Amino acid sequence: MKKLINAPDAVVREALEGMELAYPDRLRVSYDPAYIVRADAPVAGKVGIISGGGSGHEPMHGGFVGPGMLDGACPGEVFTSPTPDQMMAATKAVDGGSGVVHIVKNYTGDVMNFEMAADLAGEEGIPVEVVVTNDDVAVQDSLYTAGRRGVGITVIAEKICGAAAEERRSVVDVAELGRRVNAEGRSMGMALTACTTPSSGEPSFVLGDDEMEIGIGIHGEPGRYREPLAPASVVVDRLASAVVEDLPYSSGDQVLAMVNGMGGTPLIELFIVYRELHAFLEERGITITRPLVGNYITSLEMAGCSITLLRLDDELTRLWDAPVNTPALRWGA
């Protein structure tokens, strides 16, 4: 295992310390329990939004904390759900008196723990609405999930809900919007290589030199199938066909298209993937009106990519375009 770390069991804590040191004016970090909140949390009168999940998917979620996106994030250990006490503490820290939205990727541990935290918060008089994302069309159930996995749409839901919260919409409205984003969004990913968690020290799976895995999860969970390595155009056809046919997206649709790197894939390749995706959608009369290309929900150093589409309307477009000021996503601010 070759990693720039000091000790496997110190990775998450030390990375959090590094983040806190890098963004002292923007973020506040708590260590016990571990959570990150924007420096000015709680914002009075604004719905608070938190998310969380296992670490190893950076910049998700801590990199999305800031005005216009998340108020707080709960990082678990690598590929491990955070605990209800983290979520409860973060919920309290971001509650500005208007309730809190939990954006939860559909993994069994995350969903269960966020449910417990929402119950605890409710007992303390903080109204919590939960948005569960489950946009991954690859598999119905998987190693860590009943139902579809929550992946790339989570980034987009965090941005759009964050913009709505800045407009002082109600906790019910913000959550409804998050559910609508999830309903209009679909994703699928693939891997060229596995990744290695610091605690295991071993690759999560083994792929042959001439193989790729289509439909992989962000923890290296098995996907739909393996097949021989193919050109980017074929990879995009595999992913985008599954995504487009699922909703389905149709001719005339305008979409936000995210090409996301799994961590170990250079940007130069992601732009080639974007080129292929653009052509694929154009052929079907689907227009990308908002693109996002880069590493947003990763799987440590895994090589590979995922594709996420969100069908846009005027409201979603406007909220996507609204100012955002986080370490990993920033514009208009």
Added chain:
Amino acid sequence: MKKLINAPDAVVREALEGMELAYPDRLRVSYDPAYIVRADAPVAGKVGIISGGGSGHEPMHGGFVGPGMLDGACPGEVFTSPTPDQMMAATKAVDGGSGVVHIVKNYTGDVMNFEMAADLAGEEGIPVEVVVTNDDVAVQDSLYTAGRRGVGITVIAEKICGAAAEERRSVVDVAELGRRVNAEGRSMGMALTACTTPSSGEPSFVLGDDEMEIGIGIHGEPGRYREPLAPASVVVDRLASAVVEDLPYSSGDQVLAMVNGMGGTPLIELFIVYRELHAFLEERGITITRPLVGNYITSLEMAGCSITLLRLDDELTRLWDAPVNTPALRWGA
């Protein structure tokens, strides 16, 4: 070789096409010769700034094209210098009547070709000033360089010169500023793994499972030495000691500190490196007043990192903070 590409000889062109499709409102791309300019180039009365070099170091340089940074970038093939005709065409495309600054990383091919382009531009009546960066303290000469290599400080020089050009400073002033940034900046990098160019299909070098290379170049050129894999704290001590002792940086200095990923290293590890760097500098009375953590000058999918310091004064800090609006670096806009 596992890459998301269609054909090795189409990588750069197709990635450029992807970039153009992803940023239609922000960038204009020419293909023959290949260059990228900001959509509103040339800006009348403003000094134009271009840079360029081999591809494979994304987001450098194309990702830094936009208001407040570069006016244009010339991408060569992967790890290969762009040609004088690319540089000449880009120079003409960004010349708003006030001259053009070429920011050139010190590699023999880049320097020679930019020199030819500057001569050609001069013959056509465009005054060109050249800033050569050579901030890498690792080695005096190397595989592709007479003298020190130009690395991370290039990103920072592009940002600071870009801000000065927006203030309508003269071509001589902007170039002087770039030289001052280079003079006050130092860098060093290391690798945990090699990378593979699309055209060769083979790793650029071989490192043992328990080895790391200290002082590596961004093309996988040999560094200072190899040693057994060590904790992040030791890695940072190696890099930061060499950097700090070289200028030297002293107690009382305020610095911009960039922790840059080589491409294949997850952000979670870069934040651990930043934590170690912060502690290292704090012990020596050096204060980081501006941090930058992420992938800014990469080496395809190489795992590793580099550290760059720039000694700041009020003027450099102000220009660093000025608005910038590029695909890869954006704030205040």
